[in-house]
Amino acid sequence: MSFEHGMYRFGSWCHIGSLQAVKLRSQGLLYRIKRLNSACLVFCFEIMLQLHTPYYIAVTLIRKWNDFLRLPSGEKKAEWIEKSETKQLWKKKASSKVNLTDSFRAFFGEMEKILFYSIGAKEIPICLLPQKSLKGFRDILRQTYGDDSIVSIADEIRDKNKAIIIVWITGFKPRGDDSRPDRGLVPLARMLFGNDIDILTIVSGPAIPQTWKVFKEEPTKLANTNGLWQAIMNLSNYVIADSVTSKYGALGVSLNRNLERKHMSVEFNAAKPTGTFSEHDVDTAIHTFFSRQLNANIFEAMCNPPGGDWSGISYWEFASQTEHRWTSLPRVSEENAKRPDHIIQFNVKNKNVFLVIESKTHAKDLEENIGVRLTEYVKVLFDIAPTAFKKINADWTPFTSKTSPLLNTIPISGGAFCYKGLEEMRLAMENGSLDFIFAFEFKNDGEPSIGHVLLSGKCQFLKDILLSISLQFKGRFEIRIH
Numbered sequence: 001m002s003f004e005h006g007m008y009r010f011g012s013w014c015h016i017g018s019l020q021a022v023k024l025r026s027q028g029l030l031y032r033i034k035r036l037n038s039a040c041l042v043f044c045f046e047i048m049l050q051l052h053t054p055y056y057i058a059v060t061l062i063r064k065w066n067d068f069l070r071l072p073s074g075e076k077k078a079e080w081i082e083k084s085e086t087k088q089l090w091k092k093k094a095s096s097k098v099n100l101t102d103s104f105r106a107f108f109g110e111m112e113k114i115l116f117y118s119i120g121a122k123e124i125p126i127c128l129l130p131q132k133s134l135k136g137f138r139d140i141l142r143q144t145y146g147d148d149s150i151v152s153i154a155d156e157i158r159d160k161n162k163a164i165i166i167v168w169i170t171g172f173k174p175r176g177d178d179s180r181p182d183r184g185l186v187p188l189a190r191m192l193f194g195n196d197i198d199i200l201t202i203v204s205g206p207a208i209p210q211t212w213k214v215f216k217e218e219p220t221k222l223a224n225t226n227g228l229w230q231a232i233m234n235l236s237n238y239v240i241a242d243s244v245t246s247k248y249g250a251l252g253v254s255l256n257r258n259l260e261r262k263h264m265s266v267e268f269n270a271a272k273p274t275g276t277f278s279e280h281d282v283d284t285a286i287h288t289f290f291s292r293q294l295n296a297n298i299f300e301a302m303c304n305p306p307g308g309d310w311s312g313i314s315y316w317e318f319a320s321q322t323e324h325r326w327t328s329l330p331r332v333s334e335e336n337a338k339r340p341d342h343i344i345q346f347n348v349k350n351k352n353v354f355l356v357i358e359s360k361t362h363a364k365d366l367e368e369n370i371g372v373r374l375t376e377y378v379k380v381l382f383d384i385a386p387t388a389f390k391k392i393n394a395d396w397t398p399f400t401s402k403t404s405p406l407l408n409t410i411p412i413s414g415g416a417f418c419y420k421g422l423e424e425m426r427l428a429m430e431n432g433s434l435d436f437i438f439a440f441e442f443k444n445d446g447e448p449s450i451g452h453v454l455l456s457g458k459c460q461f462l463k464d465i466l467l468s469i470s471l472q473f474k475g476r477f478e479i480r481i482h
Helices: 003-014 041-051 055-069 074-083 102-113 131-144 148-160 180-193 209-217 219-224 227-235 279-290 370-382 422-431 462-473
Strands: 022-026 029-033 126-129 164-169 199-203 238-241 251-254 298-303 312-317 322-327 342-348 351-359 388-391 409-418 436-441 449-455 477-481
Touching (some): 055 074, 074 126, 102 131, 126 131, 126 180, 131 148, 180 227, 199 227, 209 219, 219 227, 279 298, 279 342, 279 351, 312 342, 351 370, 370 409, 409 422, 422 449, 462 477
Parallel strands (some): 164 199, 351 409, 409 436, 449 477
Antiparallel strands (some): 022 029, 126 164, 238 251, 298 312, 298 342, 312 322, 322 388, 342 351, 436 449
16 A cells, blocks of 8 residues: 555545645644655554554654565564554454354453454454464364364464464344445455465354355355455455354354466456446436536535445535535434435525435335435534535645534435336325436437436426536436426
8 A cells, every 4th residue: 555545545534634644633632744654544543543642653653554564474564563562452342232142252252361462453353363372262262162164273273383363353234234344354454464474254243044054065155245255255264153143053164375376368348238227327327417517506415336435425615615524424313314325515596405315226115205314314414513624725624613514504305216207206206205306217329318307396496407417418318307
């Protein structure tokens, strides 16, 4: 990771930085960390917040982490952590919110007896098991689990007698769908330590029961099911799974990571429309249509990927050319509010009008009365002071006032989906208590796509605006107002 990339990730995370400098608020003071040769700012940031670190110590820590990243092997990096004067012991409690097996809770409780080192931040579920802790770790694994595959893993780790990285993954939500943020944990560990150190990944979350049948019979096939298992199976040396949804009990697998570099020519066929369109196409159409329209007094406050960013919602103050941003957004703030997929801001006669949009593949997927929940989310959020603000060509700065800069906001709710017919649009608008509908009719073979629009009385101001924007696409996209 380059310094610039590290700064970008760090700045994006806390929303108070830039490529040139990052401002931190620590013990009531604001420190500026100047540009340094470092690529590990995310981890240093976590340490500095925990320790309330003054400026000169923060700089020293960043430089030390830069030395760590320059080491040539994972073993050298493990030694560096063990010998570091600022090393931290890794301690983490099992979450009370996750349904865990008794065996895993017992195993995790016994881990209190084992010495682990943090790889930069205590709360990150990645730790270093040093060489001197291998025997104790092996013994606890053998005592807790009787499965032959886990016993074999325990013995193999001890016999190698080398430090190992352990990644602790919950991985799954209560209903069994995988947790996307956890997908990055094993890749992060492998990125930091390289390919010449072993990684043990321990999975404890409630995956769907069918998962464990595949894990037991052909574990590597799980890599084809989703991104989480792909990361785990492709980048780990060992995997242990202990889940309440497994009728087989705890399971383990050793993976062959004898990496070979192959060089071959790859040919790609020209992309062709498949004729199948989904919510992703709807999201892309909305983003393409409304982004880069600032000159028309239109600002894309939030956009659902692809093409967008779910990390925050922004408000553009047209008079002062200032962007205000709310970060760490809850998906559902309360029972009667839901985070939208898109928010588009219009400056209409000096009033802030926000189109708050829920996107789906089909109209029938829109929830009943979803419009009320969408507008409530925006009202509640915009009553709170934002996290940060920035003027054009300036750095992000923490927003210190306790009052919101937004006054006279007008949220207007809408639904968006793939077009089937006008009657379906009318029904969706009524059932969803929505103010407008966007239904996209996508065409194959280069034919212009059509955006069908249904507007309530309060949305009639959109008619001329939408038709004007459509002219920018020079016949490739048509708007039809119904």
